[in-house]
Amino acid sequence: MDLWTAAASRLSLRSPARVAARMSAFARAERGSQLDMLLAASQTQDLTLASQFLRHAHDESRHARAFANRARELGEDGWIHADGGRLLRQLGPAKFLAFVHQGEARAIQRFLVIQDTLTQNGDTRSAAIFGALLDDETRHASYTRTALDSVAENPAAELRNARRWSLWQGYRRLTASTAKGLHDAGAWLLYLSLFPLAFWLRWVRPVRSGWVESAPERGPQ
Amino acid sequence: MSRFQTLSELVRHFLHRERWVLLPLLGVLLLGAVILGVSTGLSQVAPLVYALF
Amino acid sequence: MSGGYHDAAAALVVDGVLVGALQEERISRIKHDPGLPIGAALALLAQEGLSPQDVASVFFHEDPYAHLERVLLWSLRSFPKGLKAFPQAMRKQLGSDLWVLDSIAEGLGIPRGRIHKGEHHRSHAASAFLCSPFEQAAILTVDGVGEHHSTGLWQGQGAQISCLGQLELPHSLGLLWAGVTGWMGLAVNRGEHEVMGLAAHGQPRFSDVFERWLTQSEDGSFEVDPAPLAWLSDPERGFGPAMEAALGPARAFNARWSLQDPDFQLRADVAASLQQRTNEVLLGLATALHERTASPNLCVAGGVALNCRAIAHIQAHGPFEQVFVQPAAGDAGGALGAVLSGLGIRAPMHHAAWGVCCDAGRAQDLATELGMKVERVEDPVQRAAAHLAQGQALAWVKGRCEWGPRGLGNRAILASAADEALGVRLSTQVKPRAPFRPFAPIVSNTSFSEHFEGRPDLCTPFMTTLRQSRNDLSPATTHVDGSARVQSVGPKDALHEVLAAFEKESGQSVLLNTSLNGPGDPAVARETDALAWLMAHPGTPMLIDDLWIQT
Ligand SMILES: [Fe+2]
Ligand SMILES: [Fe+2]
Ligand SMILES: [Fe+2]
Numbered sequence: 001m002d003l004w005t006a007a008a009s010r011l012s013l014r015s016p017a018r019v020a021a022r023m024s025a026f027a028r029a030e031r032g033s034q035l036d037m038l039l040a041a042s043q044t045q046d047l048t049l050a051s052q053f054l055r056h057a058h059d060e061s062r063h064a065r066a067f068a069n070r071a072r073e074l075g076e077d078g079w080i081h082a083d084g085g086r087l088l089r090q091l092g093p094a095k096f097l098a099f100v101h102q103g104e105a106r107a108i109q110r111f112l113v114i115q116d117t118l119t120q121n122g123d124t125r126s127a128a129i130f131g132a133l134l135d136d137e138t139r140h141a142s143y144t145r146t147a148l149d150s151v152a153e154n155p156a157a158e159l160r161n162a163r164r165w166s167l168w169q170g171y172r173r174l175t176a177s178t179a180k181g182l183h184d185a186g187a188w189l190l191y192l193s194l195f196p197l198a199f200w201l202r203w204v205r206p207v208r209s210g211w212v213e214s215a216p217e218r219g220p221q
Numbered sequence: 222m223s224r225f226q227t228l229s230e231l232v233r234h235f236l237h238r239e240r241w242v243l244l245p246l247l248g249v250l251l252l253g254a255v256i257l258g259v260s261t262g263l264s265q266v267a268p269l270v271y272a273l274f
Numbered sequence: 275m276s277g278g279y280h281d282a283a284a285a286l287v288v289d290g291v292l293v294g295a296l297q298e299e300r301i302s303r304i305k306h307d308p309g310l311p312i313g314a315a316l317a318l319l320a321q322e323g324l325s326p327q328d329v330a331s332v333f334f335h336e337d338p339y340a341h342l343e344r345v346l347l348w349s350l351r352s353f354p355k356g357l358k359a360f361p362q363a364m365r366k367q368l369g370s371d372l373w374v375l376d377s378i379a380e381g382l383g384i385p386r387g388r389i390h391k392g393e394h395h396r397s398h399a400a401s402a403f404l405c406s407p408f409e410q411a412a413i414l415t416v417d418g419v420g421e422h423h424s425t426g427l428w429q430g431q432g433a434q435i436s437c438l439g440q441l442e443l444p445h446s447l448g449l450l451w452a453g454v455t456g457w458m459g460l461a462v463n464r465g466e467h468e469v470m471g472l473a474a475h476g477q478p479r480f481s482d483v484f485e486r487w488l489t490q491s492e493d494g495s496f497e498v499d500p501a502p503l504a505w506l507s508d509p510e511r512g513f514g515p516a517m518e519a520a521l522g523p524a525r526a527f528n529a530r531w532s533l534q535d536p537d538f539q540l541r542a543d544v545a546a547s548l549q550q551r552t553n554e555v556l557l558g559l560a561t562a563l564h565e566r567t568a569s570p571n572l573c574v575a576g577g578v579a580l581n582c583r584a585i586a587h588i589q590a591h592g593p594f595e596q597v598f599v600q601p602a603a604g605d606a607g608g609a610l611g612a613v614l615s616g617l618g619i620r621a622p623m624h625h626a627a628w629g630v631c632c633d634a635g636r637a638q639d640l641a642t643e644l645g646m647k648v649e650r651v652e653d654p655v656q657r658a659a660a661h662l663a664q665g666q667a668l669a670w671v672k673g674r675c676e677w678g679p680r681g682l683g684n685r686a687i688l689a690s691a692a693d694e695a696l697g698v699r700l701s702t703q704v705k706p707r708a709p710f711r712p713f714a715p716i717v718s719n720t721s722f723s724e725h726f727e728g729r730p731d732l733c734t735p736f737m738t739t740l741r742q743s744r745n746d747l748s749p750a751t752t753h754v755d756g757s758a759r760v761q762s763v764g765p766k767d768a769l770h771e772v773l774a775a776f777e778k779e780s781g782q783s784v785l786l787n788t789s790l791n792g793p794g795d796p797a798v799a800r801e802t803d804a805l806a807w808l809m810a811h812p813g814t815p816m817l818i819d820d821l822w823i824q825t
Contacts, residue, residue: 038303042802050802054644054809058809077527083304180365183254187361191353192357198353200242205239205351209445209495210493226387231339243347246346254364
């Protein structure tokens with residue numbers, strides 16, 4: 001597994017452009033995680049846990065910015081697309097903590113491997129970014145584990161559940177992207193086969209200029 | 222299944238004189254959408270946040 | 275509700291009275307959230323002690339079937355150029371947008387039969403007119419595109435709104451702005467206000483180009499040349515090679531701005547030219563509308579109505595006695611318009627505080643837990659004024675968060691407007707932004723005319739217009755051309771007392787007021803957002819009601 005990850009990491013970081021793309025992807029992931037933690041803080045009554053979530057969100061926003069800045073230096077546009085925030089509502093407190101814990105633990109493993117690869121490639125600036133985040137990620141992994149123990153009746157079962165859920169998500173993502181590919185190919189073919197309709201339409205529905213009457217429907221029905 | 226209400230409203234919208242030219246296209250598209258929807262295609266998946274880790 | 279494209283929002287009416295309005299971004303923390311406003315709706319309901327089951331009807335701001343029709347129609351009309359975008363557009367339409375009414379029902383857990391569709395531009399029209407103080411008015415709606423339309427002329431009487439005429443795609447001011455915004459390297463549908471800010475730095479030396487691309491007839495209707503635009507073939511950038519041929523190469527997306535850039539003046543001149551042409555065309559629309567309605571009152575809504583430069587131009591040169599632009603004039607406002615027109619009620623708007631509260635008690639507990647310095651102060655107004663008079667910036671949180679994109683005094687970063695250096699520090703460190711973007715001033719009604727031309731009107735409380743500055747006493751909030759997007763406050767507004775106390779302390783009556791958010795984030799709404807902002811901005815204290823917090 002470790003050999004495999006190392007090889008994969010080397011492959012995915014073989015050029016500055018790839019490193020940049022990877023940095024952008026990480027910026028996005030960190031930003032998404034920030035949103036999840038921020039919303040978790042607002043949805044958590046327990047003060048200690050809520051404040052830990054806030055600190056966590058703050059760390060992830062710094063991480064996102066660090067990745068985005070490096071991505072920009074390496075030629076990406078540095079734009080961070082934001083998506084996330086639904087996780088706690090979706091999973092409930094125990095499974096959420098288990099899932100975040102696993103994500104953070106996995107991040108540490110990945111970051112170490114990537115840091116290694118980048119150092120070997122001579123990109124010490126990028127490597128340093130990963131190095132600087134490790135302490136934070138270790139803290140994230142540890143407080144979520146502690147919190148899980150106090151929140152869940154059976155932490156081990158929650159961890160198993162969370163693992164199963166992320167596998168299921170992986171599967172769904174795979175089917176979704178396959179379906180997307182099929183759909184897009186189909187839509188593309190359909191579009192190309194439509195040219196007679198496209199020309200006919202110019203007769204039936206010409207572009208209109210100037211003031212026109214309102215659509216037949218008026219107001220909510 | 223409440224989606225039938227949407228489907229019937231949709232069909233009613235496109236039965237208008239100016240719009241029926243688009244009906245065949247819509248039919249094919251909807252058929253594709255249904256097939257893909259059934260194979261969990263277009264439905265939303267949790268964001269790709271932790272997938273990278 | 276509005277949503278599914280950008281700026282999702284919800285507005286809540288209980289027993290015929292408007293009780294809340296909130297953009298989804300304030301809850302989801304995703305700026306310009308393009309999803310559905312379920313979180314916002316739930317927050318508004320909870321604030322009233324209601325549950326979704328209590329909801330009798332939901333009015334969506336547009337018609338998803340007509341929307342789909344337009345997408346199909348234009349995909350074919352643009353054959354074969356639409357090839358690239360077609361699969362994605364279909365995925366979005368058939369995968370989610372077509373089912374938006376079902377998704378709302380499922381999101382709230384209520385029967386589908388309670389969800390009703392609306393009409394995009396009618397919702398815009400209602401969002402302005404039914405919130406205005408006018409019993410009758412002329413209404414102008416201008417945006418990118420609704421279902422089929424980009425522009426509408428309307429007449430409002432009582433709670434009734436009738437359509438006088440609409441313009442269809444491709445003739446759209448909003449999409450022309452989107453294209454130029456993309457050409458500027460800014461994000462389409464969100465960077466438009468930056469282009470407007472940039473316009474003040476330039477000369478309209480490209481006006482002939484924009485006169486060619488945007489032509490107007492005597493009756494106010496206009497035509498837009500689709501050649502430079504690419505909203506179908508390349509919707510993310512919005513412009514095509516013809517724009518680059520006419521104006522020069524586009525800026526790289528998201529590139530940093532510098533006033534020293536060799537091509538800065540070119541960008542500013544293009545922005546100024548577009549702004550000038552927009553002013554002319556909007557004035558032409560207003561004039562035509564006045565001829566048809568003979569009303570002394572005008573309401574403007576739609577994304578283009580957020581262009582306060584053009585609104586000021588209509589106010590200064592147009593035939594109307596009074597102009598009203600509601601704070602959430604863009605698509606978020608559609609939620610408000612949809613529910614008001616759906617129910618046929620009026621809700622004249624006197625303030626913008628329609629969102630959720632920030633809980634000072636919980637903020638105190640959390641801040642203590644986070645190891646921040648927390649203090650309950652006797653006289654928060656005096657404390658704020660003294661701090662500001664010392665030339666320091668202050669984060670100010672009070673009451674419910676604002677409706678619309680502007681910070682209007684309930685979630686604000688405040689500072690002395692006289693202190694130019696502090697303004698520069700704010701725009702580089704506290705609230706990083708492009709160097710050409712000005713901050714806005716806030717002033718009490720009584721001191722308004724001393725500092726700004728004219729008198730407070732229906733737009734100034736909502737910052738939906740701008741004014742020329744009369745003096746150079748507020749350099750931190752005056753744009754290069756001497757204009758300022760000033761907010762006027764009356765005795766009932768949260769900041770009124772602070773302004774008075776600040777004047778006593780410092781002798782100045784103008785404050786700098788900018789919305790309370792980090793770069794790329796939506797404005798602070800609740801206590802967790804407020805504390806997250808504090809953590810990211812150590813050194814600037816925050817006042818939540820009477821709670822003084824420092825990191
Ligand atoms: Fe992180
Ligand atoms: Fe982390
Ligand atoms: Fe709109």
